[in-house]
Amino acid sequence: MVMAINRVICLALLLLSGTFLLGSKVESADGKACTRNCDPDVAYMVCPSSGHRIIKQVCVNCCSARKGCKLFRNNGSVKCIGN
Numbered sequence: 001m002v003m004a005i006n007r008v009i010c011l012a013l014l015l016l017s018g019t020f021l022l023g024s025k026v027e028s029a030d031g032k033a034c035t036r037n038c039d040p041d042v043a044y045m046v047c048p049s050s051g052h053r054i055i056k057q058v059c060v061n062c063c064s065a066r067k068g069c070k071l072f073r074n075n076g077s078v079k080c081i082g083n
């Protein structure tokens with residue numbers, strides 16, 4: 001009896017963590033499944049939503065960047081633009 005209950009709880013937890021992981025992934029960028037890795041190549045970014053100000057020490061990559069955000073390298077060249 002106790003074993004059965006434990007198994008049900010285990011299953012429920014598994015399901016819950018599964019949907020949580022999935023949910024947080026989807027939430028990160030409009031339905032795209034992006035990793036949350038920081039791109040070491042990106043020195044700073046400029047977003048329209050921030051009034052085109054430079055945002056330093058960002059943890060983004062080309063996939064997770066928000067729409068319209070430009071990601072710049074250390075040497076000032078544009079790496080990519082979020083979409």
Ligand SMILES: *[C@@H]1O[C@H](CO)[C@@H](O)[C@H](O)[C@H]1NC(C)=O
Nearest residue numbers: 041073074075076077078079
């Ligand atoms: C900046 O670095 C990137 C990658 O190394 C290179 O492709 C690009 O030409 C460089 N741009 C400038 C302006 O030096």
